[in-house]
Amino acid sequence: MQSWEILPLSRILEAVSQQYAGDVIGVELDRDDRIWQYEVKLMLPGGSVAKLEYDARSGALIKAKGRNLDQARKQP
Numbered sequence: 001m002q003s004w005e006i007l008p009l010s011r012i013l014e015a016v017s018q019q020y021a022g023d024v025i026g027v028e029l030d031r032d033d034r035i036w037q038y039e040v041k042l043m044l045p046g047g048s049v050a051k052l053e054y055d056a057r058s059g060a061l062i063k064a065k066g067r068n069l070d071q072a073r074k075q076p
Contacts, residue, residue: 005057006029007057009029012059013027018074020042020044020050020052020072020073020074021074022043022044022072023042024043025043025049027040035057036056037053037054037062038054039051040053040054042072044066046068048068049066051063051066
C-alpha cells in the first residue's frame with residue numbers, strides 16, 4: 001500500500017457493500033501472476049457463499065462466482 005501498489009481493504013469492502021447484499025466472512029490478499037488481488041468471501045442472504053476477486057490496484061471486480069449471486073447483486 002505504501003508504494004501505491006494496492007488499495008486499502010476499506011475501499012474494497014466499500015465496493016463489495018455497494019455491489020452485493022450479504023456479509024463479508026473472509027478476505028485474503030494474494031499475488032497472482034504479479035497482480036495483487038483481494039479475494040472476498042461473502043455470505044449471501046440465502047445462506048450460500050460467494051467468492052469475489054478484486055484487482056487490488058484498481059478496485060475492479062475481476063471474477064465473481066457463487067450460487068444465487070445474481071439475486072444478491074444490487075442495482076446500480
